[in-house]
Amino acid sequence: MNKCDYHHLNHVKEQHKSKKTLWFTLIITLFFTVMEIVGGFLSDSLALLSDSAHMISDVLALGMSMTAIYMATRNPNKKYTFGFLRFEIIASFINGLALAVIALGIFIEGIKRVMNPREVDLQLMLIIASIGLLVNIILTIVLSRSLKEEENLNIKSALWHFLGDLLSSVGIIISAILIYFTGLSILDPLISMIIGGIIFTGGAKIIHESYLILMESVPEKFDLDSVRHDIRTVEGVVDVHEMHLWAVTTDHYSLTAHVFIREDSQPLSTISTINRLLKDKYGLKHSTIQIEHPAINDHGLYGKEMLLKKQAYSS
Template sequence: MKTYDYHHLNHVKEQQSSKKTMWITLILTLFFTIVEVIGGLLSHSLALLSDSAHMISDVLALGLSMTAIYMATRNPDGKYTFGFLRFEIIASFLNGLALAVIATGIFIEGIKRMVNPREVDLQLMLTIASIGLVVNIVLTIVLSRSTKKEENLNIKSALWHFIGDLISSVGIIVSAILIHFTGLYILDPLISMIIGVIIFSGGAKIIRESYLILMESVPDKYDLDSIRHDIGMVEGVEDVHEMHLWTVTSGHYSLTGHVFIRKDIEPFYVTLTISNVLKEKYGIEHSTIQIENPAIHDHGEYGKQFLLHQA
């Protein structure tokens, strides 16, 4: 017999704006990736090839992000009681890792090219980079606007990808101009190494954000001591302990806690009041508060002080 579980908070994210943004971004990125790979091979420019490698990672990252957005729309079941919201964070972590790996590869290849510089086709290099600059400006604006409409770490990771691409395009253009006037082909790998460092920093930021969520750390926006204090101010609450606050996915937070209350207070009143405080003041809609009695629930020496107080 199948059992049905009631969820007062729907563990599903309908992200229409994010879906539309991702589809536009994916199509434009795939088109320009093909153009840049061909251009990089024909011009022998490491800066272009390194950027095309980054663009390939963008396509894969966007595909993973699209999967995460659609997974987030699936309802919870008996096994996945939070639904598939966490997949967004897993995808972001993998995207950040991909950025870091690709940046490292670009840096290593840059060192090799500095030792053995190669002549590049400046006109082709400059043409492709200019097209890339336009494409990346458009995509960066589109993604930036989307982050303001819906909170989504995947969109943020994609935005970092394209900020890196935008800087890459500027770097390649500058590199081509400088090579034209100086004849120093070593500038091509040097620019690519600088691009690699910028890409790595963006990847590291995404890795850190997603890692903290996967480790179920307290979100940066919250002060656990302040929340504990506000719960303790609820009438009838004598102590707050065993508190946990974590991010399920971007914009979805959960909190659990145990409280000792006075004997003369109605437990249902306490839980309702605490839930309202968390929702109205902190925006935490999913909370689980356990009412405890130190005379029944063993808390060792910690609980004895409250027994003496009630006596």
């Protein structure tokens, strides 16, 4: 960092719990993915093969999530002044897209197999699905507990992956049992298509959440009008404008605002009071407040109205 940035807030995110959770999840997932791919080809079950494709995406998603967590620990520099926190959101967006694409692929293949049903090895299909159910229950519990301790969109996207896997395993088991008793092989692709719909829903949710952050929209937990109102209540403040509130990544927020103050106010004291308000009430630790005077800073008709207000206050 340059000397001028000595007091720059470090945009760094240490996520020890998330890191351990993802390493454990990645190792278990990689092992079971190999098992499910082999089992899917041997049993010729679309339900197993579609789930194994989803598991491959899990491995890639977890690898990307791990990269995002390590990137988030790197300090800002003169080029990346916000650090590398945003990579977490980029990774989540890609993970969400992967879920959606896989779901569409499952749906297309399901339609093909509905038109041309194929025999499946029910015993092998049931054994692997049962193992998968146990694995996915364990991983879902582990990820859920981690998410409660550390808010992380990557963990949330991974959780959606494994909720999809868990439902896939349940669907495959139900499919195998129904095929055994009815002899209807068409149930295998039908169950797969239902699973694909659930996976697509999870992917769409992750895409939406990460899209909002990438577009720097106001986070849902904040009411911009309420924040603006509270700033206006600070002693000496006449009005607030050019206000922006966005998330750099999950749980890391920034705010900027221009503030008109009375001439008899102390600018440094006013800024300090506003920053303290934002931190104590809203948890906003990274805020940039710019003090302005409507007679000096041209704001057109709006500035003239503020100037009249200031004159009214003075009189």
